[in-house]
Amino acid sequence: MSFDLPIPTLETERLILRQPQERDLEGLIAFWGSERAQFIGGPLSRLDTWRKLTSMIGQWVIKGYGFYMLEEKSSGAVVGGLGIVDAEGWSEPELGWNLYEAAEGKGYAFEAARKVREHAAATWGITAPISHIDAGNTRSIALAERLGATFERDGDISGHPVRIYRHAEWEVS
């Protein structure tokens, strides 16, 4: 079997959203090994982060949609990741995000989320995804609310309790 799954690069005012690649590994290891990953299943070892990267790529192949790396246009630096996460144990596709520390507070996640929601609705028919958020992750809850999501119900991922936020229906123009 041989195929090429196209993953179009998306662009916002300040960001490039592109597929994860092997060269993202060290940045991912730094993020996933840190306390910043505490609300999303981390911290992870280097090896588990390698599995995270490969499974992100695998999810693109299996599902046809997935997670992007966010590149800051001005510097070319990767500032985090955002996209649609969907795996066994997920009740439905999720809009997920993580921002590296240096990129905090600039509205990057909001900017990327709007773009991915537009693309997800138009291309994959994912018009009102959920977001799983740890109750202690106040920054992420604030972002979800800024994006117009509302708390829907309590849930869990692999036994870990999470709050499930629902994003408003995206009107495809």
Place this chain on the structure above:
Amino acid sequence: MSVALNIPQLETERLILRAPRAADFEPESVFYASDEARFLGGPQEASATWRTLAVMIGHWVLRGYGFWAVEDKASGAYLGRVGLWNPMGWREEEISWALMPYAQGRGFATEAAFAVRRHAYEVLGWQTAISQISVENEPSKALARRMGAQLETTYDVPDFGMMEVWRHLSPAAARKQDAEAAA
């Protein structure tokens, strides 16, 4: 950008080795939920098994080799997987096999393992290979012996326990063994 996936289909007398696909998750999750998976990092939850399937595909993308799904040519049934494995942190390139319990005892793993060894040496140009086998996994050790592999060392692998490292025949010796088998 795009994700390029190039998984050649291999064929043996009774088997097709093909790209893993989403439908393989069903039998794999049943297998990995059972005690039968104890030599292979299991038992584990379905979510972890799904993640492993996704990792296997990502491994192909990053490394250019990985696990094939093993299919019974006659019935099309999914029999398990066999492959060339080298995730980050691995000791070295490995030939690996894991057949579903219902597919064991008929020489399928042997047939598949010889085919992927040939692929590793003749197509990918590997100069050597190991197989890591749980100390208690006698059927797997018997297969390694049939391939001419030799026990090299035993060590403790996180999540897997005590594992034996079996060193496979060199490319030249493997070629000779293949030729003798074909004669």
